[in-house]
Amino acid sequence: MxxxxxxxxxxxxxxxxxxxxxxxxxxxxxxxxxxxxxxxxxxxxxxxxxxxxIGRLAELRDITLADRTLHIGAGCTHAHVMNHPIVQRHAPLIARALTEVAHPAIRARGTFGGSLANADPAAELPACALALDAVMHAQGPEGPRRIPAAHFFTSLFETALAPDEVLTGVDIPIQGDTQWGFAELARRTGDYAMVGLAAVARPGTIRLGWFSVGQTAILAHRAAAILTEGGPLEAACTALADDLPAHDDPQASAAMRLHLARVLLRRVVGAWGER
Amino acid sequence: MKFSNPARPDAQIGLARARPQARALVQGRGTFASDITVPRMVHAAFLRSPYAHATITAIDLAQARTMPGVVAVLDGAAMADLCTPWVGVLTHLKGLKSAPQHPLAVGRVRWQGEPVAMVLANTRAQAEDAAEHIMVSYDPLPPVVDAAAALAPGAPIIHPELGDNLAFERHIDTGNTDAAFAAADHIIEADFTFGRHTGVTLEARAVVADWNEGEQRLTVHQGTQVPHMMQTIYALHLGLDESQVRVICPDVGGSFGIKIHVYPDEMAAVAASRLLRRPVRFAADRLESFVSDIHARDHTVHARLAVMNDGTITGFDIDDLTGIGPYSAYPRTSAVEANQVINLIGGPYRFAHYRARTRVAFQNKAMMSQYRAVGHPIATSVTEGLLDRAAQRLGIDPVTIRRRNLIPDDAYPCTSPSGMRFEALSHHACLDRLLTLMDYDGLRAEQASLRERGIMRGIGIASFIEITNPGAAFYGVGGARISAQDGATIRLDATGRLIVQASVTEQGQGTTTILAQIAAEAMGVAFEHIRVMLGDTDITPYGGGTWASRAAGIGGEATWQAARALRDQILTLAASILQETPTNLDISGGAVIDHASRAERITLAELARIAYFRPDTLPKGIQAELIATRHYVPREYPFAFTNGIQAAWLELDTETGFITLLKHWVVEDCGTIINPLLVDEQIRGGVVQGIGAALFEQCDYDSEGQMLNASMADYLVPMAGEMPDIIIGHVTTPTAESTIGAKGAGEAGTAAAAAAVANAVNDALSPRGITIDTIPLTPARILAALATYADGVGRG
Structure with a gap:
């Protein structure tokens, strides 16, 4: 066509x-x-x-580290972000997640900000932004503003950006993450996942960002709270039933998806040590 | 003729040559039908039915006709005077019925994707813009989606004039099946289900049709496997003489049987060229390919096997059902796959009692017809699935039961219970080779030790036979004007090089390369000195084209015969020039040589110079004839059966239902191997398509007959990342029917890959006492079978 x-x-x-x-x-x-x-x-x-x-705007293509904050310009390609030493060192979750974003040809053109602003619920980066408690930088006629990731993904392919705003970049707080993990289940390399998890443990808080589980990438608050408080992993797995919306699609029923989410949670958080 | 000695002079057959044509393709210098631009050309786009089954109550083309760039907008009524309808039946498939099919739907639509109207405009984008403004009113009819439901009493009838939805039914009953099952120690019973899938060629279907009103001639550039067949079709349905039609087949980006059928959109585009007196290009896009290309498989098979305590199998009892869409495809029909399923079940094995029924139903889905390894994967999966279940019941190794029942290698020639005649096969030699290649005993030991650690791995084995080199038995005897024979012409040019024109075609598999190898060896010249031209009904000999794994065995033999004939003509001429006896001469290294001493006497270049520019110096009465043509078709056997065996090694994640393919082995016997590199790549590609069927590919339809995954994002073709290494071995049993002894190799990989993978999955599941009879083996199906999670039901 x-x-x-x-x-x-x-x-x-x-x-x-x-x-x-x-x-x-x-x-x-x-x-x-x-x-x-x-x-x-x-x-x-x-x-x-x-x-x-806006693909050639140089002002959107910086990757910088200052004041314990990693800034990634919205115009950076996935390949650029994935291979950048600062990202690899300070936000390894993002570098790891990007290896699962489509294929090299697509990563060479697709942009970090484009994926976030597109807000595809099956995309990896929105879940990473949630797990890392990232802050979105938007700019419109009224000037710049900052939107926490937790308020950014509003519904299916919808964000908190106003129609005349541009996503210019993302701030990721560097807080000495004690643990992180990423896993997804996709039928073929590079496919959208049937379910996926980006998990980050920081002093005093654990965040579980999920994708391919509903209308948007979401944080599993109840399961994360149990883990944050040192509760058992199985209790967190049980809590996912309340955290994740029931979502059927041709590849997986809601029950199967919940089961797979629990498998991922056990594998990712289980790898962090005894619970 | 022996091709096994690599030290023989001018050896070409058996060399692993890369395709010289690949250089142009990777540099982007290939010419595909959609690359061809002709002055005054217009572009076609189709409005397709959104309903699986509906009456068309009105079509309003007026607004579309006013859109920018539009040259014409046509519907079914407008096509009536341009192109006659067709009916996809053949007389040897007794009782097969179908209804007339039109280029654009007339009165009623019968599948989602059926072309309803066409726009011809200056660009494809303009044609698509205008197509959005065609107004069609539909009155929906109840769709008939499921094949079994289509045959149930009271089902809506898709073609009322045919009386019911049963297109074809055939029975085989040989031996005494009831007695065999009554006497059996064990009866193994299973219901197998095969998903519907499609070919997904890299290049979509495309035609550029050019009716020249001045010449009163039609030229069609088309990505096709069958230029001469299409020449006949266009002449017949457009009311032309065949001499008025030229079909040119440029580079073709894969076909797999998809580009061997008559498609209504292509017929409409060609007919429109004649109406408009302008060239018309139609290049299908990926979305319309999914709902208009031929689909395949989609069988359910109720299967029973009679087996004795010692593992001897005595009989098969088979009931096969398939749905083919609303029409039988033209001109090859849509009954051939079902026919092959019941012809081939049990094929590698010795048994006496066989009963089978197949039924072919009309339904409101995209049409089905022949796709790579027609019927073979179903027959192989049923046969090999039953054998593994029997081995499990008897507590014997899958290899043991196969060794006990495979037809002995010294038992040929012989005939199967379904009437298939085997010239010479090598099942046991292939099995032995496979076990060595894969270190079967070592792999079983590794599997057992991993199983103790909870790692679930499986080994699956599948023997197969493959139909290749068909003569007239496939189509010609049923009245189809589809050539069973093929021809080759070879001529010496004025610089001593050779040009081959042949009627078989190239779709990327290397036909051009192997014909050059054959001609070079037959002539005694360098490979680089052969130029091969294919795919043009005006210049090549008449022939069937490339399908059913026949190009190498039939087209290759014709090329060999033509080259040997020209060689004799050249030696006769050389003898007269050299005043020598022809039998004292030979050709090697591009020169006529002394047969005994191998000393050069005259180069072919010099001979050509004399023949073409100084014929005055030739002896009186000598006229040089430096061109020869030969044709070939096997006559002794209707098909040259090949055989082989495959094995799969995989790991199952019981928590996720995901399968990791670890390795795949194929040992096959295609007779003389003309080019081992290209044979191995054919087998690998075929295995990948078989794995696609086993794990990934499925045309997913809902109860309304809507295809839900008709895009490359949702329809999962097998990709490199998930493929295992594929190890290939060969056993060589040349056919005695031809000089070169080559049988086909194009479909062997597809024939048994799905069976091997499914058997391996069931082997991995065996500690849980579970078998799965449905492919594709999706994570949802595996988790449901394992009852891993609460409700136990995953869709998909």
Missing amino acids: KAAAFDYIRPETLGAAITLLSKHGPDAKLIAGGQSLLPALNLRLSAPGLLID
Whole structure:
């Protein structure tokens, strides 16, 4: 299939992109790596009148470490983030999760911010952002604002970004994570997972970010609370029934998905030591 | 003729040559049908039925006709004067019935994806834009989705004029099956279910049709396996003489049997070219491929095996049912897979009593027909699944029961209970080779020690036979104008090099390469000095094309014969020039040589120079004839059966239901191996498609006849990451029917891979006393069988 006709602009600055976004409203869409948007255009699931290409904005491509905070620019490709020494050292969960994001050709073009802003419930990065308690940087006509990851993913492919806001980057607090783990079950290498878990243990708190379990990536609060308080792993597995929404799809019933989630939790947290 | 001595002069047959054509393909310089652009060409897009079964109450094309770039918008009524309908039946499949099928639906739609209307526009995007503005009113009818339900009393009838939904039924009853089962020590019984899947060629179907009103001639560039068959079809249904139709087959990006059938959208595109007097391109996109390409398999088989206490099998009793969509495919029909299933069950084994029934039902899903290894995976999975269950019941090793029952290697020629004639097979030699190759005893020991640690691994074995090199028995005897013979022409050019034109075709498997190897050896010239041209009905000899693993064995033999004939003509000419007796001469290294001393007498280049530019110097009365044509079809046997055996080694994660394939082995016997590299790659590709069926691929339909996973994101083709190493060994039993002795190798991998994997999964599950009879073996099915979690039911 061929995409419906659209206009295309590649602004030179972030400010110009935001101005265009404000001017054209819902008829405009941002494009960076295009790894989700272009298939949607060709399938005619999406038919915007204007594409605003922010893929070459250098100001969105920094990876920096300052004040115990790792900042990843929204425009960084997955491949760039995955192979960056600072990320590998301070946010190994992200580097590990990215190895499961699609295939090398897609990671070479797809962007970190694009995946988060797309808010696909089966994508790895939103669950990582939740588990790492990341903070999203948004910029709109009114200026910049920060949105905690826990408030960012609002529903299926929907985020807290306003229609005229651009996700510019993500802050990840570096708090000397004592443990982390990542696991997903996908039928084939690079496929969207049937269920997946990004888990982080920090002093005083454990976060369990899940993907492919419902309308958005979500944190399993009850199970995490049990683990945080030093409770038994099996109790946390039981609690997942209340944490995770019942979600049927052609690959797995809700019951099977809950079972697989428990398997992942045992494998990831079980590897952290005796409980 | 012996090809086993690698030191023989000008040896080419048996060399592992890479395909020279691959260079152009990897550089992006291949030419596929969708690369061909002709001046004034328009692009076709189709509006397809969203319903599996509905009456069309109205079609309004007016708004679409006003859209930018639109040249024409056509529906079924507009096609009526352009292209006659077709009916996919053959007389040797007795009782097979089907209904007339039209390029665009007339009055009623019968599957989701059936073409209803077509737009022709200056670009494909414009055609798609306009297609969104065609207004069709449907009155939905109850869909008939399940094959068993289609045959139940009171089922809605898809073609009322046919009376019921039963397209075809066939029975085989040989020996005394009831007595054999009454006398059996054990009766093994199972119900096997095979998922519906499809071919997913890398290049989708594509045609560029060019009706030239001035020449009154139609040229169709088409990614097809069968140019001459399509020439006949286009002439017949467009009311042309065959001489007015030229079919050119450019590079083809995989076919697997998908590109061997008549598709309504392609017929509509070709017919539209004649109407518009303009070239028309139709290139299917991936979404329409999933709902319009041929699907395959989708069988349920109730199977019984009679077996004695010593492991001897005495009889099979089989009841097979399949659903083929709403029409039997044209012109090869959709009854062949079912027919092959009951012809091939039990094929590797010696037994006397066989009863089988197959039924083929119409239903409201995409059409099914021949796809790689037609019927073989089902027959093999049923046979080998029953054997493993019998071994388990008797408490003997799966190898033991096979060794006891495989037809002895010295028992040939012989005939199976279903009437299949075997010239010479090598089941026991292949089994012996396999056991060595995989270190069977070592693997069993490793499995046992891992099992003690809770690691569930399985070994699965599957013997198989494969139909190759078919003569007229497949189609010609049933009245189809599908050539069983193939031809090759070879000529010496003016620089002493050779050009081969042959009627078999290339779809990426290396036909071009092996024909060049055969011609080079037959002539005594360098491989690089042979140029091969295929796939053009105006220039190649007449022939059937490439399907049913026949190109090497039939097209290769024709090429050998043509080259040997030209060699004799060249020697006759050389003898007259050299004033020598032809029998004292030979050709080697691109030159005529003295037969005894091997000394060069005259190069082919010099001979060609004299023949073409200085014929005045030839002796009086000598006219050089430097071209020869030969045709070939096997006559002694209807098919050249090949055989082999496969084994799978895998690990099962009982918590997740996931399967990790660890290794796969194939030992097969395709007779003379022309190119071991290409044979091995054919087998590997075939194994991968078989693994796809075993674990991943399934056209997932809901109860309304909607395909739910018709995209590359949702339909799981097997990919490299999940594939095991595939170790291949060979046993070589050449067919005595031809000089080169080659049988086919294109489908052996697919024939038994799924059976080996399914047997391995069941072997891994055996400590739990569970067997699974349904493929694909998804995690959901495995977890459900293991009753791992509370409700025990996973879908999928």
